[in-house]
Amino acid sequence: MKTVFKQIANGKAIALDIIPHLAFDTFAQEVIAIVKQGGKVVHYFAYADDGKVKLMAVLRTDALLLAAGCDAPETYPAFSAQCEPFHLFEREMAEQFGIRPEGHPWLKMVRYHANSRGLSDVFGNDYSQDIPGNYDYYAVEGPEIHEVAVGPVHAGVIEPGHFRFNCIGERVLHLEIQLGYQHRGVEDLMCNADFKRLPVITEGIAGDTAIGNSLCMAQAFEGLADIRPDAGAGIIRTIALELERIANHLGDLGALSGDVAFLPAANYFGRMRGDFLNMSLLLCGNRFGKGLVRPGGVCFPMTDDDRKNLTERIKELKPQVEHVIDLLFSTLSVLSRFENCGTVSRINSEKLGLVGPAARACGISYDARRSFPTEHYRLLDIAENVELTGDVYARAKMRAHEVLQAISIIESLLKDPVQTECVVSGSFNPAPSSFVVTINEAWRGELSHCVLTDAAGKILRYKIKDPSFHNWNGLAMALRDTGISDFPLNNKSFNLSYCGFDL
């Protein structure tokens, strides 16, 4: 691909001034051209540097990572008007920095907070009022149309968000998802807090993705401070990320079983998920892997006893997992609910920029573990995994594939002794005026952090992108023309992050 964008490497820090700083018009032309040719948006955000607001775009293909920036205009013709994948990024930028994308197809708030520059609000909101402010939800009109509003407090033990269904009878015409209830100001906190707090804050971005986020953060600071963790740490981190993947996928397979009233599998998956969480507890003392990863390596060793213990646990669990997966997918009452339910087409999936298992369920094979491998993934051969139907069945099946694949990855890594120099507190000094982007394939898909430092080595901008940022609109799309009673099933087939999105 011929481009004025700078090719960068995952996790490798470079001086900020190496990244091309283009004139806005060139920047706009180029990003749109790259994405129209099949490039994907990893990041597109604004930041303030020395009193000036600038834009940064990180794009990718299946093999290349590209970055470029420009000065931010106050308003500009929205990229989304001609190139859909920018849709949410432009809304986020309008909310965070008050930059108005003119002609944006649906310019509404993302997380409901005032912009950082004290400019008049793009959405006309007064933030002393409660969310959703002055926003009128999307409405469908007609004699038989009705609306169903759910949340922010949901019926289960689950994070908050607001869902509004426009229905005709049982059929959903449109689902509008309003998030922002979980907004904790994480990106600002990452810039302002003491460095020693950053690992702990990172682990709380999304508790079910504590390892994924910790890896992105640790790799970013390892890049910025030129620290190289040893090979043993890479193995332990890889095992931890795969354990996180297994636990979450099994939990969701259980939840999916419960939603179609197939209770045996619901209970078995629920229990086995706990057994995998306990393996994270074995590794580091926390069921979600909190406290394991720090810049420079890991805080806990993998002794031969640990290896033996984990190997035995997996040996016992693997056949059980295989059998319950087989039970689920050979039960006709389950298949009749999973198949052809909540289909997202490949074309829509591309336009929405879906990632992770949700995208692989539509035939898009991208997996960051293969395209931009970190940790021990560089030395692993991760097989391509796709389903083609894009429905609940495909999303569930992807989870099952990935669980089995992750188990065999862990088995292979437990074969040989692992030695690592443990990190005590994990302090680091990032290089000044630098830039780094890190990408990992978390269980929901591509997770990425991007860190910019100023001339004093302080954090100028900390940008976090959870895979859910891409995928929430996939859920909305899956619900179109689907029965409203199938919402829980579709929701669990995606199981997206509220707090990872809301930050």
Add this chain to the structure above:
Amino acid sequence: MLKTLKNRFEQGYRTSRYPKEKIKLLSRYRGLPKINQNAPADLVLQCADACPQKAIDSKHKMIDMGLCVFCGTCERLSEGSFVSFSGNFELAVSMKEHLLTGGDLPSLSRHSRQNFKALFGRSLQLRQVSAAGCNACEADLNVLATPFFDLARFGINFVASPRHADAIVVTGPISRNMKTALLKTYEAVPSPKVVIAAGSCSLSGGPFCGSPEVSPGLDSLIPVDLFIPGCPPHPLTYLHALLTYFK
């Protein structure tokens, strides 16, 4: 059908006998901190300085379990000679000042309100409200319904409507955008009602304390009856808290 039976047989019976039988957690689990009161002052200061949560009171050699996220930094730094985390998962307290600990906790059962035991001892319905929780606290509350913990066998259930609830269990640092929804849920629970703060975020703001988007703890908004520390609390910490406080 045969497959269902085969799987049922393979899965076996998994429900724990806790609290009748004690459970020992894996050795790296970090529960109630043990504190060596004779640790040298410079080591105590070093730990207090390294603590990401500023949870160590170096003067009195105590740890604030409301702030602590049990990351283990102080234990590693002092190699266990100032702080070491025990396997004791029974961490809940009924008064906020009890969170500041030198290694001992007052008996939770004796600090329970007796009318709560009479009212809710045989049946307790909980409404969970996640107010910007990171989904770790929520997930480990959810597992209480799985076969191993099987909360329902104690007459305790999570319910969908606050109108059906006796208590709310709040997780998360209560973001600005969730405050009203939380207070409305609280108001919708019929009196007498119990308020349970679960996880370091709801006790103090946790990892997010200091952010203008969150609150400094649930008790700054509504009176709290039961404080459950942890990031997240282990499911057994929840179970112990509920059984000890209400039974």
